[in-house]
Amino acid sequence: MSEVESDSYLSLVYEDELYDNESMELYESQTTAVHCTDEIPCHKFESLQSYESEFDIEDLQFDEEDESEDEPLREQSTHTLDKPSLDGSNLPNLRYESLTTDDIFQRMLQRVDHLQPVLSIPAEDILLLMQRFDWSEERLLEDWTEKADELLIGSGLKRVHEADKEGENGLVRGIKHRESFTCPICCEDKTETFVMECGHEYCTDCYKHYIKDLLNQGNIITCMGCSLALKNEDIDLIMGSASSHKLMDSSIRSFVTKHNRNYKWCPYADCKCIIHLFDASSLEEYTRLHCSKFVTCKSNHSFCFTCGYEMHAPADCSVVSAWVKKAKKESENLNWVLAHTKECPKCSVNIEKNGGCNHMVCSSCKYEFCWICGGEWAPHGNSYYQCTVYKSDDDKGKSDKDDLRKTLKRYTFYYRVFNEHEVSAKLDWKLGQNIGHKVRALQESVGVSWIEGQFLPESLKILNEGRTALKWSFAVAFYSDPSHNLTKIFADNQLLLSNAVEDLSQLRQIQDPETIMQRKTEFYNKAGYVENRTHALMECGRDLLRKGICKTKD
Amino acid sequence: MSRAKRIMKELLAVKDDPAANIKLEFVNESDIEHLKGSFQGPPGTPYEGGIFLVDIEVPMEYPFKPPKMKFDTKVYHPNISSVTGAICLDILKNAWSPVITLKSALISLQALLQSPEPNDPQDAEVAQHYLRDRESFNKTAALWTKLYAVANGSTVGQKQVDEAQLYGIDPNVVEEFESQGFEKEKVIDALRRLGIKSLDPTDNATVNKIVEELLK
Ligand SMILES: [Zn+2]
Ligand SMILES: [Zn+2]
Numbered sequence: 043m044s045e046v047e048s049d050s051y052l053s054l055v056y057e058d059e060l061y062d063n064e065s066m067e068l069y070e071s072q073t074t075a076v077h078c079t080d081e082i083p084c085h086k087f088e089s090l091q092s093y094e095s096e097f098d099i100e101d102l103q104f105d106e107e108d109e110s111e112d113e114p115l116r117e118q119s120t121h122t123l124d125k126p127s128l129d130g131s132n133l134p135n136l137r138y139e140s141l142t143t144d145d146i147f148q149r150m151l152q153r154v155d156h157l158q159p160v161l162s163i164p165a166e167d168i169l170l171l172m173q174r175f176d177w178s179e180e181r182l183l184e185d186w187t188e189k190a191d192e193l194l195i196g197s198g199l200k201r202v203h204e205a206d207k208e209g210e211n212g213l214v215r216g217i218k219h220r221e222s223f224t225c226p227i228c229c230e231d232k233t234e235t236f237v238m239e240c241g242h243e244y245c246t247d248c249y250k251h252y253i254k255d256l257l258n259q260g261n262i263i264t265c266m267g268c269s270l271a272l273k274n275e276d277i278d279l280i281m282g283s284a285s286s287h288k289l290m291d292s293s294i295r296s297f298v299t300k301h302n303r304n305y306k307w308c309p310y311a312d313c314k315c316i317i318h319l320f321d322a323s324s325l326e327e328y329t330r331l332h333c334s335k336f337v338t339c340k341s342n343h344s345f346c347f348t349c350g351y352e353m354h355a356p357a358d359c360s361v362v363s364a365w366v367k368k369a370k371k372e373s374e375n376l377n378w379v380l381a382h383t384k385e386c387p388k389c390s391v392n393i394e395k396n397g398g399c400n401h402m403v404c405s406s407c408k409y410e411f412c413w414i415c416g417g418e419w420a421p422h423g424n425s426y427y428q429c430t431v432y433k434s435d436d437d438k439g440k441s442d443k444d445d446l447r448k449t450l451k452r453y454t455f456y457y458r459v460f461n462e463h464e465v466s467a468k469l470d471w472k473l474g475q476n477i478g479h480k481v482r483a484l485q486e487s488v489g490v491s492w493i494e495g496q497f498l499p500e501s502l503k504i505l506n507e508g509r510t511a512l513k514w515s516f517a518v519a520f521y522s523d524p525s526h527n528l529t530k531i532f533a534d535n536q537l538l539l540s541n542a543v544e545d546l547s548q549l550r551q552i553q554d555p556e557t558i559m560q561r562k563t564e565f566y567n568k569a570g571y572v573e574n575r576t577h578a579l580m581e582c583g584r585d586l587l588r589k590g591i592c593k594t595k596d
Numbered sequence: 597m598s599r600a601k602r603i604m605k606e607l608l609a610v611k612d613d614p615a616a617n618i619k620l621e622f623v624n625e626s627d628i629e630h631l632k633g634s635f636q637g638p639p640g641t642p643y644e645g646g647i648f649l650v651d652i653e654v655p656m657e658y659p660f661k662p663p664k665m666k667f668d669t670k671v672y673h674p675n676i677s678s679v680t681g682a683i684c685l686d687i688l689k690n691a692w693s694p695v696i697t698l699k700s701a702l703i704s705l706q707a708l709l710q711s712p713e714p715n716d717p718q719d720a721e722v723a724q725h726y727l728r729d730r731e732s733f734n735k736t737a738a739l740w741t742k743l744y745a746v747a748n749g750s751t752v753g754q755k756q757v758d759e760a761q762l763y764g765i766d767p768n769v770v771e772e773f774e775s776q777g778f779e780k781e782k783v784i785d786a787l788r789r790l791g792i793k794s795l796d797p798t799d800n801a802t803v804n805k806i807v808e809e810l811l812k
């Protein structure tokens with residue numbers, strides 16, 4: 043432990059004692075001033091939002107009001123800085139595609155077209171059969187060759203006594219208008235009914251009621267009186283146009299759920315994308331090497347294919363799950379951590395954090411302090427924000443109870459830093475939200491081409507990836523053996539990335555288009571550096587996991 | 597309101613068909629959501645001679661949602677909870693269709709008494725009994741019918757019957773363990789948990805298992 047202290051730049055401001063004095067209150071956000079560097083004028087932010095539980099993926103979604111306007115930005119945003127792999131590992135990226143339910147439906151229709159000449163029954167009937175077989179062509183064909191007739195009857199496409207159909211009752215499927223008809227379901231006199239070849243006739247109101255509930259279930263809908271299937275055109279006829287779409291949608295939903303080895307919904311709130319992994323067996327190799335299985339959907343949401351969380355390298359899924367479980371358990375005691383306003387340690391005025399910068403200057407007394415540890419800013423010096431390593435006190439021979447207390451405090455420290463980085467990441471996103479406007483401002487006022495302006499969104503993306511990696515690195519650090527040398531190297535890497543991220547974050551707060559253009563090279567360099575540091579940290583984290591230095595017990 | 601119309605019509609249909617031997621009536625004339633139905637135990641089964649009373653709740657969405665049914669009469673049957681009377685039957689769940697009526701549902705319950713589905717049990721203990729020893733099961737089911745499924749509620753009462761007999765357990769087995777100092781009730785509970793109805797006294801493994809259960 044003493045080596046840590048003697049390390050020149052690790053002037054750890056975190057002390058257990060200091061920590062004890064920390065207020066455990068959850069501050070309600072309500073003040074204005076925020077600060078940071080000397081170079082950049084500080085700006086005021088009026089609208090405050092409080093951040094709640096940090097572990098719901100929905101929370102990670104930012105407002106997407108500008109999405110449509112900025113769509114072209116998104117599609118080409120990977121042009122400027124190409125990456126071999128999302129997390130810098132040597133493994134090839136997972137092979138996958140991002141689809142929507144509509145894409146999948148179109149493919150299903152193609153398959154139906156494909157099968158039509160083989161089965162030579164109406165395409166609509168094939169659609170029904172495919173639905174019945176969970177869209178598995180193979181199983182359908184297998185059954186078809188063995189017992190086509192049985193299959194058609196079982197699926198409600200053919201009646202047992204098909205011969206009766208044309209011959210005796212000569213009933214044609216469809217809506218009927220009747221003078222007076224007492225519906226056996228509702229027992230009311232009705233004039234509009236729906237009748238099928240089986241002769242079962244019920245009022246359309248009852249059919250509507252009946253079908254409405256079943257549309258979300260994705261199964262074949264049959265006649266209310268027997269197993270004869272309603273086709274999509276029947277459903278649309280009864281329910282009004284395009285209702286069968288809903289049924290197809292829910293059918294595809296259940297398809298995705300049943301094939302969850304290869305198909306996953308994007309976990310982001312309201313995102314309708316589906317990721318289709320081509321080769322699910324490749325996941326095992328990724329897991330074995332503690333590499334991250336990240337995929338990006340059409341709406342540019344990145345998440346882990348296995349656990350559904352956001353990109354969490356250098357942590358692997360088991361670290362994430364242990365960490366999240368622990369955080370949920372402890373969160374009630376730790377509510378205060380989530381506060382994103384703090385009292386000035388000197389004059390107690392509430393100060394809100396703006397952007398990801400941890401260098402706070404009180405709007406009232408001008409006291410400068412560190413957001414993470416609350417300590418005076420001066421000892422943090424030029425090495426910027428180095429509150430990245432937990433420093434335990436050296437006193438040996440304490441009782442078990444003290445050890446437990448210390449373990450909790452150690453966890454609390456990591457949890458707190460973790461959350462600080464999460465909040466910072468969100469604030470950075472907020473700042474970056476008007477990125478489209480900024481690029482347009484550059485185009486208009488400075489005459490920059492669209493492509494040239496791409497360094498802005500690109501650097502924002504890199505910044506966010508850096509912050510996310512940094513954030514999860516604290517989960518890795520928590521589960522790592524603190525006495526091991528590699529853990530210390532990991533902490534050094536955290537510090538380097540932390541500094542790089544804060545550096546870039548400061549640059550990101552420049553508003554003036556001309557200044558932004560003038561410092562374009564700086565953007566490039568700092569973003570490139572953040573990217574390198576991010577990959578280095580991930581690599582180091584993987585080593586910790588592979589060597590078993592980082593272990594989750596539960 | 598079509599639900600009311602439909603229920604009234606269903607009641608009439610039941611009355612018009614006395615041969616079916618099914619009764620259906622409101623618990624309270626002002627409440628169309630709560631009915632009681634009853635039917636006779638199918639002949640040739642341990643339920644023969646019994647009258648089985650079923651509690652029926654009709655949901656708002658009826659007939660598009662199934663009615664909630666449970667036995668008021670205690671029934672010893674693999675698909676009916678011997679404690680709550682809850683029923684495990686597909687047409688009352690996913691296989692419901694709006695064309696099914698309360699009457700046809702009651703007839704299905706009658707058919708269920710006729711042919712149990714022990715592989716989809718509601719009451720695991722009873723189902724086990726059914727699968728392991730049909731003869732003993734039939735005796736117990738018939739005893740329950742005699743005790744509980746009698747007309748106009750003049751029940752013999754559970755207290756007058758030996759608990760062991762009620763669950764088809766050989767009274768000698770219970771006595772054996774009672775003589776070893778265990779309480780009768782506890783012995784019966786343990787035997788029920790283990791699904792043991794009779795015992796070969798030389799089967800030491802089973803005897804040990806029972807003692808172990810009793811000492812828990
Ligand atoms: Zn600032
Ligand atoms: Zn109707």
Ligand SMILES: [Zn+2]
Pocket residue numbers: 238240241242265266267268269270
């Ligand atoms: Zn029909």
Ligand SMILES: [Zn+2]
Pocket residue numbers: 308309310313314315339340341342343
């Ligand atoms: Zn998405």
Ligand SMILES: [Zn+2]
Pocket residue numbers: 346347348349350351354358359362
């Ligand atoms: Zn994961």
Ligand SMILES: [Zn+2]
Pocket residue numbers: 386387388389390391404405406407408409
């Ligand atoms: Zn102050």
Ligand SMILES: [Zn+2]
Pocket residue numbers: 055056412413414415416417422428429
């Ligand atoms: Zn600090």
